[in-house]
Amino acid sequence: MTKVLSSTIGYPRIGEKREWKKALEQFWNGNITESEFLSEMETLRTNDLQKQQDIGSDLIPIGDFSLYDHVLDTAVMFGFIPNRFKHKGGEVPIDLYFDIARGNHEAVASEMTKWFNTNYHYIVPEIDSDAQPTLTENRLLPYFLEAKEKLGIIGKPVILGPVSFLKLAKGYEQKDFKKLLKRLVPLYIQVLYELERAGAEWVQVDEPILTTPMTKDDLHLFREVYDSMQNGVSSVKILLQTYFESVDHYQEVVSLPVAGIGLDFVHDQGANLESLKKHGFPKDKYLAAGVINGRNIWSEDLDTKYAQLENILSKVEKDRLIVQPSCSLLHVPVTVTTEEDLDPVIKNALSFADQKLEEATVLTEGLNHGRHTIEKHIEERTRCIELLWKSSSRNLEDVQKEVELWKDIEPKRPTHYSSRQKIHQDYFELPLLPTTTIGSLPQTKEIRQARLKWRRGEWSDEYYQSFIEDNISEWIKRQEEIGLDVLIHGEFERNDMVEFFGEKLDGFAFTRYGWVQSYGSRCVKPPVIYGDVSLTEPMTVKEITYAQSLTKKPVKGMLTGPITILNWSFVREDISKFEVTKQIALALQKEISFLEENNINMIQVDEPALREGLPIKVEKQKEYLEEAVYAFKLATSSVQDETQIHTHMCYSEFGEIMDTIDQLDADVISIEAARSHGELISDFEEKSYEKGIGLGVYDIHSPRVPGVEEMESNILRALKVLHPRQFWVNPDCGLKTRGINETTDALRNMVKVARQIREKINDEVLIIKK
Missing domain, CATH: 3.20.20.210 (TIM Barrel)
Incomplete structure (x- = not known):
């Protein structure tokens, strides 16, 4: 027959309840032996094979x-094996295998980038x-x-x-x-x-x-x-x-x-x-x-x-x-x-x-x-x-009408960037090479446990909010002691940069065990966009305004952008992705207005997933990029001139989409680039970019603390092609997964090197300009 x-x-290799991730991190932390770790991996692997056979x-x-x-x-x-790891040939020990991916005290990790147009990252x-x-x-x-x-x-x-x-x-x-x-x-x-x-x-x-x-x-x-x-x-x-x-x-x-x-x-x-x-x-x-x-x-x-x-x-x-x-x-x-x-x-x-x-x-x-x-x-x-x-959630007339209203309108900021730049210099009074971080600060075991207790109902809303505010207060003080110029509230209330927003928007559903691997042991649980998306009340104002009340330095409002929310979610398929993106953008537009009404005038709208959604076929890329620009501007272009819009992106062939990034019209963009710093700088040698930009000066995906000389080299190399007035100094990504001590030590080194270079620059020698 x-x-x-x-x-x-x-x-999937991670297990039904992330057993893979848990065993991996236990091994890295020294809580289980190599033999115990490999035994757990074998059990997980054979169980998965048996399941597929049973199906x-x-x-x-x-x-x-x-x-x-x-x-x-x-x-x-x-x-x-990269030469810096000094392998002498033959079979590769497990510790060396992980060092290539994560780095060690002597050698930086290998570069990590997107696997084609997915949210999975591979080691290059x-x-x-x-x-x-x-x-x-x-x-x-x-x-x-x-x-x-x-x-x-x-x-x-x-x-x-x-x-x-x-x-x-x-x-x-x-x-x-x-x-x-x-x-x-x-x-x-x-x-x-x-x-x-x-x-x-x-x-x-x-x-x-x-x-x-x-x-x-x-x-x-x-x-x-x-x-x-x-x-x-x-x-x-x-x-x-x-x-x-x-x-x-x-x-x-x-x-x-x-x-x-x-x-x-x-x-x-x-x-x-x-x-x-x-x-x-x-x-x-x-x-x-x-x-x-x-x-x-x-x-x-x-x-x-x-x-x-x-x-x-x-x-x-x-x-x-x-x-x-x-x-x-x-x-x-x-x-x-x-x-x-x-x-x-x-x-x-x-x-x-x-x-x-x-x-x-x-x-x-x-x-x-x-x-x-x-x-x-x-x-x-x-x-x-x-x-x-046929569910009512997919047929919200008010949402669909609002999207239709914007059908023939091109969102645009009324004032050109060159004029906004002067306004922002006067408004924020920042020094050359301002220092900041991307958004998240270390989420300790205590923070994760607190969130779990709150979700289980063991903690009241009031008690949990007080706990979050204590962490915000502690880290505002810590950032001021470190000497950062622009602060963040730390995102301690957020489980994930997409899931957090999805939980506060209509049209999203959430799984309990719907995890997928992003890179290494880092797993994400994408929200499920099943219905029309809308915003009914502020999502971030409470925590951001509390943080701002504790300091005279600017605190950035932190939002996830419409394209990233789309690309990092599982999206309904009964309407086009662009229609869903516009719904998300309009919800974010409302949130930005809420922040401005509460005197938050530096707002970061992150789009780390913009490049990863780029179609593989060249002929399909133009339409996608135009839609991405439209969605970002739909969310951000209604702000006041005094409001400075930031965005953050993960590095992936930045030069190929530099024109698109310029069209976003964000005042400042930060790029995840520490592992491929030199390659990215070469993009700026070939194409000009006039807006504010922060090239990640150290790699947060590795547990090692970079030294002053290493970061200084990265900054000076960037200043060969970028004007000091436009350059921001920051890590290459959020610090959520890092420990408190390594984060503090790395940021101190970062601020120290920024100040040293700043002192060498004066008004007459705005150096090293291309």
Whole structure:
């Protein structure tokens, strides 16, 4: 009997209740031994494999599990260890593995950046042009044997492909790309060969770079690489997996010498399906069809998905089709079953990782045994989806009318930046190189426990508010003692920079265990935007005005911007994302007015996720960026001239969107740039930027305290291309995850170096201007 298969591209590694994160941090803190840590990881890993087997997935991924990051895993496996860590070759100890990601007292961490257009961050491999890769350990082999021997699972090992891996790396000269690839491919073949000997039938090789612009030379290289890899094994089948977008060169990609091709039929906006219809599919290959959305949490319309798969089957042989999610399920929470507090209308319309695999197996069942076998599933899904569509929360007339009012209005600040700059100099009277921080201050165990007690009802609102004010008061004093010029209230009342605002806005729902990994052990719990968004009362005024009452220095109002709230939430799909963004922007516009009414005239509207939402396809980027600018200005452009608008962004190819950032018309922007400071400065050498800017002068993602000389070097390098009048001195991101002592010590060093450089600058020698 011919049979359609179901598959998983990748599964969340964090556990249903973040068991992974907790074990990881216990190990880092020295509370458990390496042996205990690895044992806990094994238990979590095998439980996840067993769950996927119980759900009924035919092809279960092995090696998608990681102790930190799958790109770092690949770099370490092939011996790409930055020289500063002084590794002498051979297998990489676990402490060194984590040092590369987090840094240590002697060496800074490797750069971290966004994984394509997602909110996941990977560790950027550092590769010299003369690097000689070596297989330090075939990390996939013990995982494969573990699944085989303990669970009877013949898994599908997963590895990041050599072309994508090298293109995502840094440090080498572009002219040496082919040379490095040629050195790397034999090691991949060795990995495949060892897996084949152990009994592997499939190996999934991820090449997401294929959804980005490809040259003819790139495609030729792909053919050479995979011809070598497939010829290097006799029986194991290579599944070349793409995701996040369509492939531009469909015919060339599907003709690559591999056993199977994985395509995204969700985020391709129909392009992959159109190519399939137009050009067909090779009869000797398997098509792994990603029809289940791996990046959002809504139940699939099984009726529509079944019809889509029937369409695909008109071009693909039944025994050559694999049904799967569109990408790794790393980007969604683990299971809906633990969400006992959600409104049933919302909960029944949700689908997390486990439910997505169930959807894939249901569709596979229908294709194998007839639609009638899954008709009850289809009817139930349709009923749940329609209940949410018809709910009053998705049909708020006042919100929809307000959005419509702005349809033909272009939001714009009435006064040009050059004039506002003079107003702000007089109004705030700040020195050259003003010092500040990004927004959050250390959230200690006591703060987290206090929030939990309040949420459980163990603390009254009044008692909890008093506790928060005590922390604000303590840190206002501490910041003044450190000598910062512009202060922050610390965000002690906030659990997360998006969730906090979502809890105060209509149209948001919140899960209890809906966590996803952002980077390392940092997990976030994105809100669920299920209805129309609106603001009914102030969100931040109470804490900000209290902080301002304690000092004569300016205290920044701290808001999260509309694009970041959108990109860091799970968003409804019944209307366009831009419509949702406008609703959020109008709510923030009201909050900014509330702050101004309470004499808060320095307001930071953070957009760290603006760049990450940029579409992979160049032709789609212009529209997205225009919508992002519109939303930011819709939120911020109605302010008074005296009000100084700040924003913060995480670094990711800043130069590519510098024009867009300029169009935001924020008075001051701070950039997360400490790990890639020199690269960002080169952007300013090529393009001018006249508004205020703070380039992060030290990396907050590492526990090490940077010295004065290190920060001085970063500032002086920036002042070669930026005018001292526009430069702000700040860390590269919020300090929420850092300890009190390391935060205080680092900020003292930062203020000290800013003052030293400030003293060298006088009115006649506004130095080092480009």
